[in-house]
Amino acid sequence: MSVYDKLKELGITLPPVATPAAAYVPFVQTGNLVFLSGHIARKDGKPWVGQLGKNMTTEEAKGAARAIAIDLMGTLHAAVGDLNKVKRIVKLMSLVNSTGDFTEQHLVTNGASELIGEVFGTAGAHARSAFGVAQIPLGACVEIEMIAEL
Secondary structure (H helix, E strand, O other), rough: OOHHHHHHHHHOOOOOOOOOOOOOOOOEEEEEEEEEEEEEEOOOOOOOOOEEOOOOHHHHHHHHHHHHHHHHHHHHHHHOOOOHHEEEEEEEEEEEOOOOOOHHHHHHHHHHHHHHHHHHHHOOOEEEEEEEEEEOOHEEEEEEEEHHHH
16 A cells, blocks of 8 residues: 555645744755654644643643644655655654653654554654653644655
8 A cells, every 4th residue: 555545544634844934944865864854743733832741631742743743744745756755764753842750752752653653554663762851942742853764
């Protein structure tokens, strides 16, 4: 099954690449690797604001991470033209806006990891880091970046 067939089966439409909010580009390709800049969680077109351990649950933030994965796939599609060219999702790095005593960053990030695995199959099995941070731009609850191999 192609990546696009799987996305259609899941009812997912890939969004266009978001305009960068600062001095960077959405992606860079070097050799057979594509590096995607960090994408913040968005809800209804606005930053999905919240801090884990304060005013947001793990399940809510897991949904935000899943939404970011969809945005990342949209950017990756724009970068490579055809997601079926992706040989492997190499790594995700996730930043979770959280209080000092919140310890479920890995569970939040599963929202992205699980969807990537579902869409790309074995090529979606990736290395990962999940960090708790004191703040993310615009107050977003989660930011994730991706590296993919073509």
